[in-house]
Amino acid sequence: MCSDPLLSVREPVLSVRGLGIQIGRQQIVDGLSFDVMPGERVCLLGASGSGKSFTAKAVLGLLPPNAQVSGSILIQGQEAIALPAARRRTETRVSMVFQDSLSALNPLVSIGSQLREPFIRHHDLSRKAATQAAVALLAAMDLPDPLRLIKRTPAELSGGQRQRVCIALAMACKTALMVADEPTTALDVVTQAQVLSALREHTGHSGTAMLFITHDLHAASQLCQRAVIIERGVVIESGDLDTLITAPQHPFTQELVAAAHNVQPSALTRRASADFVTSNDLLKSA
Numbered sequence: 324m325c326s327d328p329l330l331s332v333r334e335p336v337l338s339v340r341g342l343g344i345q346i347g348r349q350q351i352v353d354g355l356s357f358d359v360m361p362g363e364r365v366c367l368l369g370a371s372g373s374g375k376s377f378t379a380k381a382v383l384g385l386l387p388p389n390a391q392v393s394g395s396i397l398i399q400g401q402e403a404i405a406l407p408a409a410r411r412r413t414e415t416r417v418s419m420v421f422q423d424s425l426s427a428l429n430p431l432v433s434i435g436s437q438l439r440e441p442f443i444r445h446h447d448l449s450r451k452a453a454t455q456a457a458v459a460l461l462a463a464m465d466l467p468d469p470l471r472l473i474k475r476t477p478a479e480l481s482g483g484q485r486q487r488v489c490i491a492l493a494m495a496c497k498t499a500l501m502v503a504d505e506p507t508t509a510l511d512v513v514t515q516a517q518v519l520s521a522l523r524e525h526t527g528h529s530g531t532a533m534l535f536i537t538h539d540l541h542a543a544s545q546l547c548q549r550a551v552i553i554e555r556g557v558v559i560e561s562g563d564l565d566t567l568i569t570a571p572q573h574p575f576t577q578e579l580v581a582a583a584h585n586v587q588p589s590a591l592t593r594r595a596s597a598d599f600v601t602s603n604d605l606l607k608s609a
C-alpha cells in the first residue's frame with residue numbers, strides 16, 4: 324500500500340491482469356491486461372464477438388453465474404474479481420451506461436424518481452435537494468425543460484434523451500469509474516454526437532475515469548486517449564490512440580483504421596467535437 328498521497332494519486336482506478344473468462348469449454352477472454360488511470364478514458368475496441376461485453380461485465384461484477392473467471396481486477400486498489408456488484412464495497416462500485424437505454428431504466432417509474440434515488444441513498448440528500456440535484460444534472464446534459472422531463476417515464480423520451488438520462492444516472496452515482504458499453508450504437512449520427520459530447524464533458528478531468536466499449540473507431544477517437552484492441556478475447560495491440568491511428572501495427576488495427584477513413588462523419592458530428600483536438604482529427608487528416 325502506498326503511503327505517499329502524491330504517488331497514490333497515480334494508482335490506476337482499474338487494473339486488469341491476466342483476466343480469463345470461460346463458459347463451459349469456451350474460452351471467451353484469455354489473459355487480458357490493461358489499466359485505466361484516474362480521469363482517463365480508455366476504449367476497449369474489437370470486432371463483434373471478441374469478448375468486449377464479457378470483459379465489461381467482469382469489471383462491473385455482472386458475469387453470469389456459470390462463467391469461470393480468473394486473474395485479477397483491482398478497482399481503486401481492491402480486488403473485485405468474481406465479486407458480484409451487489410456484494411462490492413462502495414469504493415469498488417462502478418457506474419454503467421449500456422446500449423439499450425430503454426431496458427436500463429425502470430419503465431414504470433418517472434425519470435425524476437429514478438434520478439433522485441442515488442442522491443438520497445448514496446449522498447444522504449433530502450427529497451427536495453435530490454430533486455434539485457437531478458434537475459441540475461439533466462440541465463447539464465443539455466436536456467430541454469428538465470422540470471417537465473423529470474415527471475415523464477422513460478418511454479416518453481427519445482432514445483438520445485434516454486441515453487443522456489442514463490449518463491446522468493451514472494454521474495449521480497459519483498463513482499471513480501464508469502463503464503460505457505456501446506452507448507451510441509443504437510443512435511443516429513446526430514444523436515450519437517450529442518451523447519458522445521455529454522460523455523466527454525462529464526467524464527475524464529471531471530473525476531470519473533471511463534472504460535468505453537466499442538467497435539466504432541470514430542466514436543472512440545472522439546473520446547479516448549488510449550485504446551486496448553482485442554481479437555477473440557486476446558489483446559493484440561494497445562497504447563496511445565493517436566499512435567494507433569497513425570501507425571497501426573496489427574493487421575486488424577490497420578483494417579479498423581482503413582475502414583474508419585472510408586466513413587465521412589457529418590458536419591454536425593465535426594462541429595460537436597470541434598472544441599478539442601482529438602484522434603478524430605487525425606482520422607480525418609491522415
Ligand SMILES: Nc1ncnc2c1ncn2[C@@H]1O[C@H](COP(=O)(O)OP(=O)(O)OP(=O)(O)O)[C@@H](O)[C@H]1O
Pocket residue numbers: 346349351369370371372373374375376377378538
Ligand atoms: N451465454 C453464453 N455462453 C457461451 N458463450 C457465449 C455466451 N454469450 C456470448 N457468448 C460468446 O462469447 C463471445 C464474446 O461475446 P461478447 O458479447 O463479449 O462479445 P462483444 O465483443 O461484446 O460483441 P458485440 O460487439 O457483438 O457485443 C462471443 O463469441 C459469444 O458467442
